[in-house]
Amino acid sequence: MAAQEKKKAGAFDIRVVIAALIAIYGVVLTILGIIADPEEVDKAAGININLWGGIAMLVFAALFVLWARLRPIVVPVEKAAERAVRQDDE
Amino acid sequence: MLALDSILRLDAKAIDYIIIALYFTFVLGIGYLAKRAVSNSLDFFLSGRSLPAWVTGLAFISANLGAIEIMGMSANGAQYGMPTVHYFWIGAIPAMLFLGVVMMPFYYGSKVRSVPEFMLRRFGKPAHLVNAISFALAQVLIAGVNLFLLATIVNVLLGWPIWLSVIIAAVIVLSYITLGGLSAAIYNEVLQFFVIVAALLPLTIVGLHKVGGWQGLVDKITADPKGGSTQLHAWPGTELSGFHNSFLSVIGLIFGLGFVLSFGYWTTNFVEVQRALASKNMSAARRTPIIGSFPKMFVPFIVIIPGMIAAVAVPDLQKYKQTGGGSVDYNDALLLLMRDLLPNGMLGLAITGLLASFMAGMAANLSSFNTVVTYDLIERYLIKDRDDAFYLRTGRWLTVGGTIVAIGTAAIASGYSNLMDYLQQLFSFFNAPLFATFILGMFWKRMTAAAGWIGLVSGTATAIVVFVLSENGVIDLPGQGASFVGAGAAFVVDILLSVVVSLVTKPKTDEELKGLVYSLTPKEDRSEAAQEGDHGWYRKPTLLAGISLALVVVLNVVFG
Numbered sequence: 001m002a003a004q005e006k007k008k009a010g011a012f013d014i015r016v017v018i019a020a021l022i023a024i025y026g027v028v029l030t031i032l033g034i035i036a037d038p039e040e041v042d043k044a045a046g047i048n049i050n051l052w053g054g055i056a057m058l059v060f061a062a063l064f065v066l067w068a069r070l071r072p073i074v075v076p077v078e079k080a081a082e083r084a085v086r087q088d089d090e
Numbered sequence: 091m092l093a094l095d096s097i098l099r100l101d102a103k104a105i106d107y108i109i110i111a112l113y114f115t116f117v118l119g120i121g122y123l124a125k126r127a128v129s130n131s132l133d134f135f136l137s138g139r140s141l142p143a144w145v146t147g148l149a150f151i152s153a154n155l156g157a158i159e160i161m162g163m164s165a166n167g168a169q170y171g172m173p174t175v176h177y178f179w180i181g182a183i184p185a186m187l188f189l190g191v192v193m194m195p196f197y198y199g200s201k202v203r204s205v206p207e208f209m210l211r212r213f214g215k216p217a218h219l220v221n222a223i224s225f226a227l228a229q230v231l232i233a234g235v236n237l238f239l240l241a242t243i244v245n246v247l248l249g250w251p252i253w254l255s256v257i258i259a260a261v262i263v264l265s266y267i268t269l270g271g272l273s274a275a276i277y278n279e280v281l282q283f284f285v286i287v288a289a290l291l292p293l294t295i296v297g298l299h300k301v302g303g304w305q306g307l308v309d310k311i312t313a314d315p316k317g318g319s320t321q322l323h324a325w326p327g328t329e330l331s332g333f334h335n336s337f338l339s340v341i342g343l344i345f346g347l348g349f350v351l352s353f354g355y356w357t358t359n360f361v362e363v364q365r366a367l368a369s370k371n372m373s374a375a376r377r378t379p380i381i382g383s384f385p386k387m388f389v390p391f392i393v394i395i396p397g398m399i400a401a402v403a404v405p406d407l408q409k410y411k412q413t414g415g416g417s418v419d420y421n422d423a424l425l426l427l428m429r430d431l432l433p434n435g436m437l438g439l440a441i442t443g444l445l446a447s448f449m450a451g452m453a454a455n456l457s458s459f460n461t462v463v464t465y466d467l468i469e470r471y472l473i474k475d476r477d478d479a480f481y482l483r484t485g486r487w488l489t490v491g492g493t494i495v496a497i498g499t500a501a502i503a504s505g506y507s508n509l510m511d512y513l514q515q516l517f518s519f520f521n522a523p524l525f526a527t528f529i530l531g532m533f534w535k536r537m538t539a540a541a542g543w544i545g546l547v548s549g550t551a552t553a554i555v556v557f558v559l560s561e562n563g564v565i566d567l568p569g570q571g572a573s574f575v576g577a578g579a580a581f582v583v584d585i586l587l588s589v590v591v592s593l594v595t596k597p598k599t600d601e602e603l604k605g606l607v608y609s610l611t612p613k614e615d616r617s618e619a620a621q622e623g624d625h626g627w628y629r630k631p632t633l634l635a636g637i638s639l640a641l642v643v644v645l646n647v648v649f650g
Contacts, residue, residue, distance in 0.1 A: 025109065
């Protein structure tokens with residue numbers, strides 16, 4: 001049963017990890033977009049893709065954090081016990 | 091392509107390297123976090139069967155979204171245009187839905203830990219050995235292909251030597267899989283999926299803007315002498331299939347690609363099925379491939395469309411398409427577009443997306459390789475009845491061994507110019523006969539153990555004969571036609587021989603086949619009792635599958 005306790009403690013939410021990486025990218029790209037010189041914007045056919053991409057990523061990251069907040073991971077106690085039984089069977 | 095001063099060298103700056111480094115920090119961090127959840131071999135090999143369906147669903151398609159898919163499909167897009175979507179809409183979705191609706195109850199319900207183990211319970215040891223060994227072999231070969239592609243890309247884009255890129259990539263994959271096992275691989279696949287979308291979606295948008303929007307792309311391809319309107323419609327795809335007759339081409343695509351090749355790949359390939367086996371209950375396992383089918387049907391828009399754009403917007407590639415000469419080829423389509431369109435920052439993200447995809451492909455190969463070798467070969471035949479810690483350790487060491495072998499097979503892969511053809515051949519060797527044996531075995535209780543392995547071996551032999559004949563020019567089909575024919579022949583030979591052998595050998599008893607054959611499995615064992623978190627109409631596997639199928643039909647009509 002000790003292993004079961006450990007597993008619950010070890011359950012981390014991948015949504016938060018994804019949101020963190022995308023948010024960092026969003027910040028970096030948005031800053032690059034704001035300080036971009038016109039030459040770089042011309043390269044991307046006139047779209048300031050760093051700026052718009054960065055903003056879109058920040059929005060995405062915020063939505064993911066919101067999802068993780070609204071539907072947190074629950075590990076039901078009786079299910080964990082059931083799983084332990086099933087592992088013993090094998 | 092390997093020149094140190096390549097025409098494809100990207101102008102990566104410090105900021106791009108920072109973006110790449112950030113990603114790998116996260117990848118290793120996930121490996122470390124996942125390690126805390128590994129306490130026994132089931133945790134390591136099947137994530138303790140505990141993951142939610144959306145995670146396994148995204149991992150399901152990410153495991154396949156490797157180097158071959160991204161580079162190969164954008165190359166096909168540049169060469170053939172819209173017909174390439176068949177690899178997704180005909181060649182993947184129906185099989186994924188079939189896996190979720192029909193086959194998953196047997197895989198998950200019988201509590202097997204691998205696809206070969208199902209083989210063992212249904213057909214006994216000979217079929218099991220054939221399946222386990224051929225699968226392990228294929229995975230190491232494909233891992234080598236992924237590793238080689240990764241190294242060449244790093245070499246071309248950033249100028250690092252091939253051997254250095256091979257070793258660095260191998261060490262990174264190795265560290266997170268040996269630490270966190272399948273959970274680390276799956277979580278990284280989910281992260282990878284979002285990074286790839288974040289990399290390719292902006293590229294597609296900028297590209298489309300560059301050629302004047304969708305209408306601009308249509309006009310340019312219509313005006314292209316090597317393009318024309320056939321490259322703007324998915325059907326009948328004669329260039330892709332290699333059949334000149336439209337009717338034969340449609341038949342070839344539906345049966346060759348859509349039925350034999352794709353069902354063989356998606357429903358029996360343990361790399362894919364393993365992701366579903368890691369989910370938390372029967373309902374989530376069935377939903378895994380079905381949820382995966384939704385993003386899968388939209389992947390062509392960020393992979394094939396950039397390829398098509400590159401063929402009309404990048405002068406180097408335009409020249410190659412018209413004359414067949416020059417210093418680039420179709421495989422470079424995506425890289426050329428990145429080079430020409432993306433500013434620093436977004437460029438770094440695009441490179442990250444490509445690296446992520448190559449690395450995850452290899453990780454998926456290795457994480458299924460170590461499971462099959464540990465459970466199906468070592469525990470079953472070589473070193474039986476040891477404690478669980480022993481097999482957990484074995485799995486970790488096998489990952490190391492597999493990686494070293496993959497570095498060797500990377501050299502084999504370098505000998506083939508068209509990687510897509512090479513892999514299609516491998517799939518038709520191993521997967522088409524496997525699917526024939528599975529589907530017959532699941533629905534015909536009379537099928538015997540002897541028929542299981544004889545069918546498999548003869549089917550694989552047939553595929554190899556067709557391969558040799560087409561290599562020697564006896565069968566002359568350009569495009570993917572030879573693969574379709576090889577897979578089709580392997581399927582038919584397997585079924586015929588299995589039926590004949592079954593009729594003259596002794597079947598297993600009904601009691602032994604309970605849970606393994608459709609007619610002998612009670613309905614409640616085949617369907618899921620809804621558990622907490624499974625309620626709601628949108629969580630019903632068959633309804634979700636129906637919606638997915640309807641969407642694919644609509645896409646085929648719109649882009650047909």
